Amino acid sequence: MIRVQNLVKRFGEVAAVDGVSFDVQAGEIFAFLGPNGAGKTTTIQMLTTLLRPTEGSITLDGLDPVSKPLDVRRRFGIVFQDPSLDSELTAAENMDLHGVLYHVPRRIRVERAETLLKLFELWDRRNSRVKEFSGGMRRRLEIARGLLHTPKILFLDEPTLGLDPQSRNLLWTHIKHLNETEGVTVFLTTHYMDEAERVARRIAIIDHGRIVAQGTPGELKQQTGSESLEQAFLALTGSTIRDEQADGSDQMRRMAKMWRR
Amino acid sequence: MAVIYILWLREVKKYLRSKPQVIASLGQPLMYLLVLGFGLGPIFQRAGQGNYLQFVAPGVIGMSILFSSIFSGVGLLWDRQFGFLKETLVAPVPRLQIMVGRTLGGATTALMQGTLILVICLIAGFRPYDLTALPLAFLFMVLIAIVFAALGTAIGSALKDMQGFQMVMNFLVMPIFFLSGALYPLTDLPMPLTIATHVDPLAYGIDGLRGAFSGESHFGALTDLAILGTVASCFLALGAWSFSRIQV
Ligand SMILES: Nc1ncnc2c1ncn2[C@@H]1O[C@H](COP(=O)(O)OP(=O)(O)OP(=O)(O)O)[C@@H](O)[C@H]1O
Ligand SMILES: [Mg+2]
Numbered sequence: 001m002i003r004v005q006n007l008v009k010r011f012g013e014v015a016a017v018d019g020v021s022f023d024v025q026a027g028e029i030f031a032f033l034g035p036n037g038a039g040k041t042t043t044i045q046m047l048t049t050l051l052r053p054t055e056g057s058i059t060l061d062g063l064d065p066v067s068k069p070l071d072v073r074r075r076f077g078i079v080f081q082d083p084s085l086d087s088e089l090t091a092a093e094n095m096d097l098h099g100v101l102y103h104v105p106r107r108i109r110v111e112r113a114e115t116l117l118k119l120f121e122l123w124d125r126r127n128s129r130v131k132e133f134s135g136g137m138r139r140r141l142e143i144a145r146g147l148l149h150t151p152k153i154l155f156l157d158e159p160t161l162g163l164d165p166q167s168r169n170l171l172w173t174h175i176k177h178l179n180e181t182e183g184v185t186v187f188l189t190t191h192y193m194d195e196a197e198r199v200a201r202r203i204a205i206i207d208h209g210r211i212v213a214q215g216t217p218g219e220l221k222q223q224t225g226s227e228s229l230e231q232a233f234l235a236l237t238g239s240t241i242r243d244e245q246a247d248g249s250d251q252m253r254r255m256a257k258m259w260r261r
Numbered sequence: 262m263a264v265i266y267i268l269w270l271r272e273v274k275k276y277l278r279s280k281p282q283v284i285a286s287l288g289q290p291l292m293y294l295l296v297l298g299f300g301l302g303p304i305f306q307r308a309g310q311g312n313y314l315q316f317v318a319p320g321v322i323g324m325s326i327l328f329s330s331i332f333s334g335v336g337l338l339w340d341r342q343f344g345f346l347k348e349t350l351v352a353p354v355p356r357l358q359i360m361v362g363r364t365l366g367g368a369t370t371a372l373m374q375g376t377l378i379l380v381i382c383l384i385a386g387f388r389p390y391d392l393t394a395l396p397l398a399f400l401f402m403v404l405i406a407i408v409f410a411a412l413g414t415a416i417g418s419a420l421k422d423m424q425g426f427q428m429v430m431n432f433l434v435m436p437i438f439f440l441s442g443a444l445y446p447l448t449d450l451p452m453p454l455t456i457a458t459h460v461d462p463l464a465y466g467i468d469g470l471r472g473a474f475s476g477e478s479h480f481g482a483l484t485d486l487a488i489l490g491t492v493a494s495c496f497l498a499l500g501a502w503s504f505s506r507i508q509v
Binding site: 089 | 263278279344508
């Protein structure tokens with residue numbers, strides 16, 4: 001369903017993604033794990049037509065996101081890591097707008113919005129503007145919105161960021177259900193190893209823009225001789241913290257970003 | 262169509278919900294209208310140019326449409342900053358539709374703003390010479406709104422953050438305003454200024470508007486319409502191209 005070969009993305013000299021290859025089968029739940037700044041979000045942005053790769057090739061359902069962006073966009077749904085709601089609009093309006101953008105017929109749109117808002121306990125607040133929501137409520141709305149249409153492939157970039165255990169549990173139960181009943185292929189990232197172990201059939205671990213290991217949770221534990229996925233992760237990626245240094249070159253980059261090429 | 266409509270509606274809703282901003286944005290045009298209208302009035306009259314309020318009102322209406330349309334395009338920068346832009350960019354919809362919906366929405370809110378200023382002008386004592394010319398005046402307001410909302414979209418797509426916007430304000434929008442003849446007649450200007458006013462699209466908008474309100478036009482209504490129409494098409498194409506190239 002997704003095939004990535006020697007994918008590279010450079011921002012100036014920094015290679016955020018540095019020669020990544022992997023395959024995701026149709027109907028699979030695939031977890032993409034890695035420390036902060038490893039290149040997970042950048043990879044997802046290239047898969048979802050938001051960034052053009054520097055090198056390498058991608059196919060989604062047999063289509064290239066660079067040459068056929070619109071066809072690719074018809075095939076996936078995404079929950080972003082960063083906020084992407086319109087905070088001036090209400091929860092219901094955000095849902096409705098999404099439904100229109102994804103050509104969900106009105107009747108289904110209304111029905112599904114109600115089901116999802118109830119599921120994520122936002123129904124009572126549906127007519128409040130998003131700017132009045134707490135961080136967790138916004139996050140739940142992002143997820144509910146992402147699930148409004150049923151895509152072939154669902155990208156979840158740290159969907160459980162900032163969510164309480166109840167909501168996390170709810171989300172993964174729902175995702176597993178979607179995967180089993182509708183055959184939706186799921187590509188997810190998370191920093192919670194237990195979540196990855198619980199839902200993912202296969203896992204790729206990325207560090208400094210390169211894939212350091214791939215396999216089922218069992219295989220990764222076996223490879224590293226670890227008891228848990230968390231240990232396996234630490235064994236593969238080391239235990240130092242990845243800091244994002246904001247030095248002179250970083251500032252230059254920000255200046256250059258002001259005017260797009 | 263549904264996509265264009267919902268994005269248009271989004272802009273209009275946001276405008277109608279931001280009452281404090283609407284009121285704040287009336288401040289500048291009001292100042293021009295009252296301070297200049299009454300302050301320069303006597304000199305203008307002595308120079309044999311008639312009533313300055315009658316003269317400056319169309320200019321102030323054009324100005325408020327110019328500013329609100331450009332600002333609406335810059336709303337793109339906010340949407341980028343707060344992340345909503347991504348949501349529209351990954352949707353299975355041609356970017357052109359997204360751009361058109363946003364731009365028409367921005368033009369509509371600018372038009373509402375301009376209409377509000379027109380009403381204020383009428384209250385302040387401005388009198389169109391002939392009410393049958395109002396539809397023509399309205400057409401010019403629509404054209405000004407579209408021209409600059411499209412330009413705003415082009416600028417908003419090209420800029421990455423708010424810092425660049427200050428430059429655009431100082432080196433593009435303010436000159437467009439000051440060279441448009443909103444505040445002074447276009448006759449008997451020094452050569453360089455004449456040239457500059459002739460390449461300023463707003464000059465044709467304000468001239469058309471003034472022509473419709475007062476019956477006296479510098480370029481002629483047909484020229485104004487033709488030029489504004491052409492510029493609108495060019496800027497829409499530019500905005501669409503610029504928008505289609507956005508990466509996050
Ligand atoms: N627009 C950009 N310009 C320059 N560098 C960027 C840009 N986006 C990302 N990077 C850099 O690319 C690297 C990978 O970033 P990315 O966001 O893909 O990491 P991630 O794996 O998603 O991390 P996290 O777990 O923190 O979300 C980082 O070093 C980051 O600084
Ligand atoms: Mg990330």
